[in-house]
Amino acid sequence: MDTAAPISDRLDDLDAHVEEGRRKMDWALEHMPILTALREQFEAGEPLRDHRVGMALHVEAKTAVLVEALADAGAEVAITGCNPLSTHDDVSAALDAHENITSYAKRGVDDEAYYEAMDAVIATEPTITVDDGGDLVFRIHEEYPELIEDIVGGTEETTTGVHRLRAMDQEGALDYPMFNVNDTPMKHLFDNVHGTGESALANIAMTTNLAWAGKTVVVSGYGYCGRGVAKKAAGQNANVVVTEVDSRRALEAHMEGYEVMPMDEAAKVGDVFVTTTGNRDVITEKHFEVMQDGVVLANAGHFDVEINLEQLSELAVDEREAREGVREYELHDGSRVNVLAEGRLVNLASPVALGHPVEVMDQSFGVQAVCVRELAERGGEYDAGLHSVPDELDREVAETKLDAEGIEHDVLSTAQEEYMGSWRHGT
Template sequence: MQSTIRDLALAPLGQNKIDWVAPRMQVLNMVRQEFEQKKPFAGRNVVICLHLEAKTAYLAQVVRAGGAKVTVVASNPLSTQDDVVAALVQQGIEAHAWYNATDEEYKQHLQRALDTEPDFIIDDGGDLVSTIHTTRPELLKKVKGGAEETTTGVLRLHSMAKDGVLKFPMIAVNDAQCKYLFDNRYGTGQSVWDGIMRTTNLVVAGKTAVIAGYGWCGKGVAMRAKGLGARVIICEINPIKANEALMDGFEVMPMSEAARFGDFFITVTGNTSIINKEHFVVMKDGAILCNAGHFDVEVNVAQLKEIALSERTARTNITEYELPSGQKLYLLAEGRLVNLAAGDGHPAEVMDMTFALQALSLEYVVSNYDKLTPGVYQVNTEIDEKVALLKLQSLGLAIDTLTEEQKGYLASWSPEEI
């Protein structure tokens, strides 16, 4: 099938980007060496639905090195980099995506990717799984399983499993320790502020950052905000996480109160309508709003448009809204993922671990799908620890191991044995 892309002539620029990240993803390189020898995906069709930038492109190459026929499709219209997609197509990987696709185009791209009739999938946010189950039921007998990248997608998978409609096994890669401890925390923390700062060119020190959500992503964003010199306010619905934020040194209050103080607002909840009309009207003149959750529903853009007197592009990826009271609010990247829609996403060294988890989890599903019933599965502990050890190995580091005596001590329970 012919690829659906913007411009193949952009391929050399995209190849430069891939060439930059590849040597910096040492764990994935070691996985690639294994795949080239074992060919675990030989004869399999794999569709990868992720943010299409250089690091994802290298994952696609690694999966293909394992013998798969690979097709890629975007999980977010604004994070697609047309030059990287062109580079993949030039290398023989089918692609269906372009930057700033309309909702209709985005859905068409998903359908075209699914026309390849995949055996296995890698998803980000659950759109691919949802599309298969709702509009392509004939593929349910063909698709044997896959892996999910992010919190939002895992939540959707659990909902589908709870309702008894999920028809194949999916690995919740997001829930692996080597994913959320590093990708969600350090990756999101750095890339969100990178996206904000490169887009606005404004100072962070001395300003107030309001962060909605104190999961692992929110913790990372708060940590980096503090390091940049900001006053940090956390908005949470979970009392345990709220206490954690308080003991981490941050202020905690409802959004209804925090809305008056923020210079930067970052939503990281995975839920809808976090910042609404009642919050917009009390915000400071010049407040910056952005989202780091998967879907563009956390900042209620429809309500912002409804109350605004005017709307204009103030700068690339910045939309200015003037409210009746005179204050101007600035929305970054249309409320989509600010770290990808207005930046390059997580650092290569962080995504190295996450994509190694994806590749190895996909291998696990390919080897065990006939033993797995439909449902959501955690990443195998051995895979999680393998990625961590490979990461240390890539850095030239080693750790201690238990002696037989120590193993026996930990396994004992009798007072005489302790």
Template sequence: MTTEFKLSDVKDPGLAGQGQALIEWASREMPVLKLIQDRFEQERPLAGLRISACLHVTSETANLMLTLQGGGADVALCASNPLSTNDAVAAALAELHGIKTFAIKGEDNDTYYSHLAAALDHEPNFTMDDGADLVTMLHRDRREGLPAVRGGTEETTTGVVRLRAMAAQGVLGYPIIAVNDADTKHLFDNRYGTGQSTLDGIIRATNVLLAGKTFVVAGYGWCGRGLASRAKGHGADVIVTEVDPVRALEAAMDGFRVMPMADAARQGDIFCTVTGDVNVLDRSHFETMKDGAILANSGHFNSEINLSALDDMATEVRAVRPSVQQYRLSDDRRLHVLGEGRLVNLAAAEGHPAAVMDMSFANQALSVEHMARHHEELERSVYSVPAEIDKEVARLKLQAMKIGIDSLTEEQERYLNSWEEGT
């Protein structure tokens, strides 16, 4: 499928009304972004700028796009995952809001990359990425577009890792802010958002009872912490696997069993990878798993489960439920892969709740505004979200939640800024 000469490419424009209702519903849970949108519409800090965004096309993302548009930006959007698009939301953005949208749930690999190319045809001044696929295509295949790009943002851990590798090798063409590194992003989005939405996806896909099951979490970063705690809350016996000794120790002291995946593979009923690496669940693990084991991934790419090895081992592959593929092995054991090994919280559910994406996307909007004002001062590197933006997002979220906090007195300020007083 080609997107040439198309202003948008969505599944069904007739879904626009349904999508608009979803966008409005999410907006009710995104008060921080709404405050930013209101200010943007008055100040127009992005006037005359073109932004190409490669994000999960959800109702929450739609509210971010409308905030950028309200700030004066000309926006194009494509999906950052073939299974993460809400087709109704995509239709609403294209048909009702005039945002160039290239996203169809279930699109094949060729269509996915043609949509990335269409977003770059927008000739962006700023990029907004989730996984760095857009940035990678720009640097690898569309280098003629680099001179026009002033800066960008990156949403997720996997993308930040890729971008830092580019910066270290001296090939990154423009400055990018790692939104994922903001405290008001990873401490909340990664932990609470991933924890809840991943279990939501697993339960929707399988309808299994988690209580009493052995649930294996691969990786104990912020996403793994959230997932392990939520699975434990559902009554599961949680095992954590790790390669980092500090994180493994933390998981053990948080009350989880910790062991190598080779041992966990024999015990687990449900497995979920959240590492950002490749082949975390591999052939040797499939060989020892229980009959009926469930395999899911909540890392950005579907490389965490070695699906090629599983295909090679299987004598039969069939869909047994929506978002569930059953792999029957030569010894008659059955392993079940959810959402084609892609992000299960988006492939089988709706992704993170709007209330947590409110903070992540507030960071995105304010980081783009910061880039628009300061890009000439920045080198071609990966930057953290400015501390003042992080604190402002937290302040606005507390305000929206009607939570008050203390302020330091002058005496306390003096004490913290002095060294003379001790015991």
């Protein structure tokens, strides 16, 4: 197994990187009351003692707060990136400086180095995996199945990763328990809608320095992420067009007041395109050929397959870096198509990207943390396959957030609970 060296062995001026990474992490922690509360519990009880946690995530400041919480819970943690362009090297270095954490994540690596780093994480023989996109769990199954016997379970928090896991589970190929963190209410109602919506649009605006007002924004996919992008774009006075393959979601978008049309038609009218489907070939050659001059294309799905860049490059007569993070493709008729962040996840892979807002990720990473605790304490109770997160864990995170904000809410009385739980009450 060829594996990568830790980040600390691959950086010049290491101390400066560690200091800056720590500064970013401390700022994030100040605004993450859920993980602060869980961290205090974890430090006291060390529920992950004797566990090795292998992680493949976007290695930036908010992620680092989760990673340190797991390490402080007693785990030995090894982490790498889940996207070649989403790692912050200074944060990776600061994590690697923790005595219980080894970080192999480095920004801008090629495919070979990306998988070497993943192999290095796998070489620690994790007993719990934490994944974002599914690459880690799939590589273990495909390349290192001998390790599966000692893995008590794992978590996955992305739509794309869950799609892959669900297909794997349906084929009987998922050989250890995995929690579907993506589909919990605390994830899709907040992270997907508000997190993706705000961060995707913010990073597109910062990368391009262009306004939203008056633009026609085409949102591909009207799942929770697409809903968030559409809602936030409309809130900034953009005209929103939605493309969808699911009839009910298309109808939902129509009833929400958005124009709905096929991509073949939307390609002719859009100024900015944001893909959120988790599927491939959403925007292809036939669409590039009819787009207006100067359009902006961005992907808010996990993998760089939604915009077919191979076809675009073949169509182009010239390419250039129009602006940092913006690749301009000039077509035969002189029109220009601008692609952000190499077609990768724009809210994390663009040069100015900071990912989702801190408060949003506090909620999502809170769910990840309690799921890892659940696996450490009761992993043997779950069969191999994809599992929903127990509702009480999701609610625990919500209650922790409300307590931190000083927000009180009603509770059912005994009579109300009896009434809601009985079928005998009628007219």
